[in-house]
Amino acid sequence: xxxxxxxxxxxxxxxxxxxxxxxxxxxxxxxxxxxxxxxxxxxxxxxxxxxxxxxxxxxxxxxxxxxxxxxxxxxxxxxxxxxxxxxxxxxxxxxxxxxxxxxxxxxxxxxxxxx
Amino acid sequence: xxxxxxxxxxxxxxxxxxxxxxxxxxxxxxxxxxxxxxxxxxxxxxxxxxxxxxxxxxxxxxxxxxxxxxxxxxxxxxxxxxxxxxxxxxxxxxxxxxxxxxxxxxxxxxxxxxxxxxxxxxxxxxxxxxxxxxxxxxxxxxxxxxxxxxxxxxxxxxxxxxxxxxxxxxxxxxxxxxxxxxxxxxxxxxxxxxxxxxxxxxxxxxxxxxxxxxxxxxxxxxxxxxxxxxxxxxxxxxxxxxxxxxxxxxxxxxxxxxxxxxxxxxxxxxxxxxxxxxxxxxxxxxxxxxxxxxxxxxxxxx
Numbered sequence: 001x002x003x004x005x006x007x008x009x010x011x012x013x014x015x016x017x018x019x020x021x022x023x024x025x026x027x028x029x030x031x032x033x034x035x036x037x038x039x040x041x042x043x044x045x046x047x048x049x050x051x052x053x054x055x056x057x058x059x060x061x062x063x064x065x066x067x068x069x070x071x072x073x074x075x076x077x078x079x080x081x082x083x084x085x086x087x088x089x090x091x092x093x094x095x096x097x098x099x100x101x102x103x104x105x106x107x108x109x110x111x112x113x114x115x
Numbered sequence: 116x117x118x119x120x121x122x123x124x125x126x127x128x129x130x131x132x133x134x135x136x137x138x139x140x141x142x143x144x145x146x147x148x149x150x151x152x153x154x155x156x157x158x159x160x161x162x163x164x165x166x167x168x169x170x171x172x173x174x175x176x177x178x179x180x181x182x183x184x185x186x187x188x189x190x191x192x193x194x195x196x197x198x199x200x201x202x203x204x205x206x207x208x209x210x211x212x213x214x215x216x217x218x219x220x221x222x223x224x225x226x227x228x229x230x231x232x233x234x235x236x237x238x239x240x241x242x243x244x245x246x247x248x249x250x251x252x253x254x255x256x257x258x259x260x261x262x263x264x265x266x267x268x269x270x271x272x273x274x275x276x277x278x279x280x281x282x283x284x285x286x287x288x289x290x291x292x293x294x295x296x297x298x299x300x301x302x303x304x305x306x307x308x309x310x311x312x313x314x315x316x317x318x319x320x321x322x323x324x325x326x327x328x329x330x331x332x333x334x335x336x337x338x339x340x341x342x343x344x345x346x347x348x349x350x351x352x353x354x355x356x357x358x359x360x361x362x363x364x365x366x367x368x369x370x371x372x373x374x375x376x377x378x379x380x381x382x383x384x385x386x387x388x389x390x391x392x393x394x395x396x397x398x399x400x401x402x403x404x405x406x407x408x409x410x411x412x413x414x415x416x417x
Contacts, residue, residue: 009294010286012277014303019273021307023266030259051263054256060264062248067268069241075277076234083227086340090333092231
């Protein structure tokens with residue numbers, strides 16, 4: 001891809017913007033969902049307060065681990081894609097498939113042991 | 116391997132076999148590309164963009180500056196093509212050689228390989244963990260809230276480690292949005308939407324359905340790569356393209372993901388695990404042939 005400036009875009013800013021967009025979309029849906037569950041005349045501050053409380057309470061800290069791993073994964077994907085072409089990247093990336101597959105098989109198909 | 120250690124699962128013989136096949140496919144695809152890419156980069160790009168660095172350099176090959184001038188006027192630029200391939204073989208270096216040779220898009224295969232392997236490892240781990248948190252928690256928190264939590268917690272390291280510590284100096288010099296164009300924006304938006312859809316897929320279906328979608332995306336990206344980048348399809352790539360897919364199909368038939376997939380659609384009418392229900396066996400009968408019939412056709416072309 002030909003960069004318009006003097007060099008390519010920064011992968012870190014791309015990862016950052018990616019998360020910003022995701023956060024915005026999810027926040028929109030969360031606001032929509034919360035506003036439906038509350039009374040129609042609820043002020044916006046109450047809605048945001050409720051979302052804030054649900055986000056930062058309970059076991060929300062548990063999501064920090066996959067969250068950080070996810071940021072790492074995204075950064076590595078940019079590194080990988082700038083060094084490989086798309087097909088090789090996708091095929092190599094399939095190595096991740098086997099882990100969830102094993103897990104799912106044992107917990108979701110207790111009756112599937114007999115093929 | 117990781118799940119065996121982490122979750123204490125045993126692996127059957129057939130699953131080990133499919134794992135080995137998958138690894139084989141991966142190694143086959145990685146072998147030819149490393150050679151082919153390097154050759155293509157070295158010869159094509161350099162001779163196309165060849166530019167004489169100095170008159171002295173040209174003179175070395177053509178036997179003198181006056182000879183060069185005469186050659187240029189006599190035969191035009193055609194003679195330079197032959198010179199170009201000779202000149203790029205030189206091993207001399209000087210200040211600013213990077214800019215002259217324009218190797219901005221050079222690919223380092225081993226770096227990419229390592230990155231993708233670590234990324235796959237991390238992805239599997241975080242996927243399983245996310246699903247565990249999403250489904251095992253006693254409190255009923257909506258998936259949107261979970262997504263907000265997760266993107267919030269990945270925002271912090273992405274900003275502080277990625278943007279400030281890693282690229283901080285360069286960004287201060289060039290600006291945050293340097294090098295951005297519409298395609299970059301499109302890629303970022305697609306990735307964000309894809310991430311959200313992935314988490315929805317995990318929450319409403321399962322990790323295996325997500326991976327089913329991913330294996331479709333291999334084929335799609337293969338086809339697009341063929342058209343967009345002129346990716347040449349040789350025998351080994353085709354073989355290895357089929358192999359992970361085959362391995363997946365093998366595993367899928369082993370762990371009955373399709374079985375479960377249709378369970379999802381019919382579980383309102385029939386309880387899960389009811390092997391004799393007519394609707395599911397009918398849907399299986401109609402769905403199985405295309406996937407198994409697809410495979411031999413691919414194999415025949417290779």
